[in-house]
Amino acid sequence: MRSFCLAALLALPLAPREARAFCGFYVGKADTKLFNKASQVILARDGDRMVISMSNDYRGDLKEFALVVPVPVVLKKEQVHIGKREVFERLDAYSAPRLVEYHDPNPCMRVAAMRAASAGSAMAKMSADGGARDKALGVTVEAAYTVGEYDIVILGAKQSDGLETWLGENGYKMPKGASRALQPYIKQKLKFFVAKVNLGEQAKTGTSTLRPLQFAFESPRYMLPIRLGMINADGPQDLVIYALGRTGRVETTNYRTVKLPSDMDLPEFVKDEFPKFYKDMFAKAVEGEGKRAVFTEYFWNMGWCDPCSADPLSPEELRQAGVFWLSDDGSALQPGIRPRRGGRWAGGGVPVFITRLHVRYDPEHFPEDLVFQETADNQNFQGRYVMRHAWKDDGSCPEAGDYRRQLAKRREQEAKTLATLTGWDPAEIRQKMRLGEKAAEEQWYKDIFR
Amino acid sequence: MPMGIETTRSARTRSGAEGPTCARLSRVSDRLSLPEDPRWFQIVFLGTLLTVGLLRMGFMITPWQIAGVFAAGLLTQLVFLSAYKLEGVGLKSAIITCLGLSFLLRSDTLWVHPLAAALAMASKFVLRARGKHLWNPANFGVVVSLLLTGHAWVSPAQWGHDLLFAAWFVILGATVVWRAARSDVSWAFLACYLGLCLLRVTYLGQRTAVFWHQFENGSLLLFTFFMISDPRTIPDSRLGRFLLAAAVALFVFTRQYEFFRTNGLFYALFALSPASPFVDRWLAGAKHFWTKADGAQHEAIVSGGIS
Numbered sequence: 207m208r209s210f211c212l213a214a215l216l217a218l219p220l221a222p223r224e225a226r227a228f229c230g231f232y233v234g235k236a237d238t239k240l241f242n243k244a245s246q247v248i249l250a251r252d253g254d255r256m257v258i259s260m261s262n263d264y265r266g267d268l269k270e271f272a273l274v275v276p277v278p279v280v281l282k283k284e285q286v287h288i289g290k291r292e293v294f295e296r297l298d299a300y301s302a303p304r305l306v307e308y309h310d311p312n313p314c315m316r317v318a319a320m321r322a323a324s325a326g327s328a329m330a331k332m333s334a335d336g337g338a339r340d341k342a343l344g345v346t347v348e349a350a351y352t353v354g355e356y357d358i359v360i361l362g363a364k365q366s367d368g369l370e371t372w373l374g375e376n377g378y379k380m381p382k383g384a385s386r387a388l389q390p391y392i393k394q395k396l397k398f399f400v401a402k403v404n405l406g407e408q409a410k411t412g413t414s415t416l417r418p419l420q421f422a423f424e425s426p427r428y429m430l431p432i433r434l435g436m437i438n439a440d441g442p443q444d445l446v447i448y449a450l451g452r453t454g455r456v457e458t459t460n461y462r463t464v465k466l467p468s469d470m471d472l473p474e475f476v477k478d479e480f481p482k483f484y485k486d487m488f489a490k491a492v493e494g495e496g497k498r499a500v501f502t503e504y505f506w507n508m509g510w511c512d513p514c515s516a517d518p519l520s521p522e523e524l525r526q527a528g529v530f531w532l533s534d535d536g537s538a539l540q541p542g543i544r545p546r547r548g549g550r551w552a553g554g555g556v557p558v559f560i561t562r563l564h565v566r567y568d569p570e571h572f573p574e575d576l577v578f579q580e581t582a583d584n585q586n587f588q589g590r591y592v593m594r595h596a597w598k599d600d601g602s603c604p605e606a607g608d609y610r611r612q613l614a615k616r617r618e619q620e621a622k623t624l625a626t627l628t629g630w631d632p633a634e635i636r637q638k639m640r641l642g643e644k645a646a647e648e649q650w651y652k653d654i655f656r
Numbered sequence: 657m658p659m660g661i662e663t664t665r666s667a668r669t670r671s672g673a674e675g676p677t678c679a680r681l682s683r684v685s686d687r688l689s690l691p692e693d694p695r696w697f698q699i700v701f702l703g704t705l706l707t708v709g710l711l712r713m714g715f716m717i718t719p720w721q722i723a724g725v726f727a728a729g730l731l732t733q734l735v736f737l738s739a740y741k742l743e744g745v746g747l748k749s750a751i752i753t754c755l756g757l758s759f760l761l762r763s764d765t766l767w768v769h770p771l772a773a774a775l776a777m778a779s780k781f782v783l784r785a786r787g788k789h790l791w792n793p794a795n796f797g798v799v800v801s802l803l804l805t806g807h808a809w810v811s812p813a814q815w816g817h818d819l820l821f822a823a824w825f826v827i828l829g830a831t832v833v834w835r836a837a838r839s840d841v842s843w844a845f846l847a848c849y850l851g852l853c854l855l856r857v858t859y860l861g862q863r864t865a866v867f868w869h870q871f872e873n874g875s876l877l878l879f880t881f882f883m884i885s886d887p888r889t890i891p892d893s894r895l896g897r898f899l900l901a902a903a904v905a906l907f908v909f910t911r912q913y914e915f916f917r918t919n920g921l922f923y924a925l926f927a928l929s930p931a932s933p934f935v936d937r938w939l940a941g942a943k944h945f946w947t948k949a950d951g952a953q954h955e956a957i958v959s960g961g962i963s
Contacts, residue, residue: 366861386861389860389861390860390861390862393859393860393861394860425916426915426916426917427916428916429916454764454809457811457813458813459811459812459813459918460812460813460869460873461813461816461817462713462813462814462815462816462817463811463813464714465714495816496816496818498816498817498818499816570865573862573863573865573866573868573869574866574869579809579812579918581762581809581811582763582764582805582806582807582808582809583716583762583764583809584764585764
């Protein structure tokens with residue numbers, strides 16, 4: 207029997223890369239490998255046209271794999287495509303929250319601090335002989351085909367119990383509660399994209415993993431069904447959405463969209479614990495928003511970055527990610543589409559904006575599927591955390607004394623910021639920073655009881 | 657002080673012989689020592705909401721954008737008051753509109769907010785019929801910015817979905833609309849819209865949690881109690897207000913759940929509120945006055961034959 211899942215899991219780990227950037231040096235990132243049970247999906251949308259790419263990290267027996275996704279239209283074979291896993295990895299690396307570092311200059315030299323460095327087919331068998339039975343169950347096989355290693359059927363249904371029975375009879379193991387979760391989609395006249403692995407075709411790919419699935423369709427609905435995936439989930443799930451659009455930032459309209467805290471100065475030891483820092487900060491932010499928010503981790507024009515955690519995607523890679531409005535040379539395909547400011551896209555960019563949204567959802571706090579809107583917002587945002595290395599040498603000039611006093615204050619502030627963001631024990635943070643037990647200003651009584 | 661422009665222009669309309677609602681309210685106000693003009697409540701409540709939005713909810717609006725809204729909005733109001741030679745008319749309504757625009761409208765530029773505020777205030781003086789302005793000024797500013805600038809958006813989920821917040825909005829909002837004696841339109845709209853949502857949830861077989869999620873939408877509740885209830889842009893008769901509320905609810909619902917488009921609340925009111933003066937012609941009702949003095953001044957103008 208096949209198990210039933212909606213979305214795929216996280217991308218393969220990437221080795222951290224070091225890249226130079228205009229404003230500080232990029233030293234680390236927090237990519238999706240941090241989060242267990244994290245799915246990734248790319249939504250490339252312009253007008254009512256949309257390409258959805260779903261990463262697939264299923265690790266069990268391939269015979270057991272099955273995917274059921276509600277879709278607004280009957281998808282023809284030409285509208286389904288096998289994507290490249292590398293595209294997810296590239297998008298993840300490019301948009302991941304980043305840690306940057308600076309070195310304080312020698313206070314005695316009064317040199318400007320900033321140093322610039324630019325970053326630079328066989329048809330599926332399941333529908334062959336079951337026409338009468340399908341009709342009795344109210345299930346219509348709208349289309350059936352094989353794409354890559356997947357056998358796909360597009361189902362229309364009249365009743366949820368009929369669909370559940372049909373799926374059961376065709377070898378899909380339905381979790382408890384599936385019928386109730388399927389019903390709202392049936393009533394909204396959505397179709398069901400059902401995929402399983404064609405083992406013969408899969409063997410030809412030469413790999414043991416499944417490749418991402420992509421669908422292209424036209425629909426006024428800008429939404430992502432997450433409710434089905436909650437049926438057999440044992441706890442909250444993480445989902446990272448890369449929303450690619452032509453106009454601006456993407457946000458959810460039925461859940462609050464919140465930018466994660468960014469541009470914070472953090473203690474130096476965080477360099478070694480950056481993934482843990484990010485994970486804990488995210489968890490605290492989720493709690494702080496009552497577990498009901500969607501978080502923006504990154505928003506930028508896809509043509510550049512600063513600092514870069516990875517090079518921007520090439521036009522070819524963007525097209526692989528579903529950006530259908532882009533030509534191979536990076537210009538917009540449709541005539542009449544012009545940059546918004548002046549004759550060029552701001553910052554030498556391309557007509558593609560990426561919004562990276564991260565949501566941790568569970569059935570209780572996310573009763574509805576995610577609905578999105580593309581806004582006119584073009585203001586860049588990135589999850590960026592700053593580490594400033596102190597000037598270590600002894601200096602005898604008066605400025606050195608001032609510097610050390612300011613440094614002590616700065617470190618106190620960094621410790622507080624870290625504790626507030628992550629909920630880590632302040633005493634432990636101070637110990638790791640080798641700060642005294644209490645800040646000088648908190649020991650006000652020392653001045654009087656000398 | 658009364659909104660002078662309404663009194664002078666409305667002198668052409670049917671005589672406003674009614675004033676019992678004002679009298680009743682003023683008795684209650686006297687007992688509680690509350691200011692008679694409900695716009696004071698609106699200013700306090702909306703100001704509080706904006707502060708909470710900025711400090712707690714991280715609203716995406718900068719101090720410069722807020723300053724731009726107020727500078728342009730108040731200046732436009734003063735210019736028109738001077739041009740129409742309306743003395744003694746205050747800035748309360750303009751402040752309310754500016755507060756509304758500050759927590760509704762979002763932009764990535766500095767010029768959209770002042771433009772929206774100026775157009776909003778100007779619309780109140782210029783786009784009129786039968787003694788009423790055709791659009792709620794904030795609604796007009798938001799919709800025109802969305803349609804024309806290419807740099808504006810509204811974040812419908814910015815208030816989140818929280819039962820405590822929702823309860824707070826309902827209590828504050830209900831107080832304001834009760835003070836303005838136009839609470840019927842708010843309750844009628846809320847009942848119609850939520851009724852449609854409940855029918856949909858039931859038909860689709862969704863959990864009741866979905867319905868509560870829809871109810872807890874802060875933007876919906878703010879629209880209900882602070883925008884559609886604007887007494888100057890809705891019909892004078894109760895039946896007329898019910899009809900408008902039902903039509904707006906149907907429009908919003910259809911746009912959202914049949915056509916899957918956003919910002920239904922604002923487009924619905926924008927499309928339908930200009931019908932109000934014409935509904936008044938068909939269904940007469942007591943004209944609204946912010947205060948007793950407002951109503952008395954209107955009476956004096958009418959009986960004095962000034963038109």
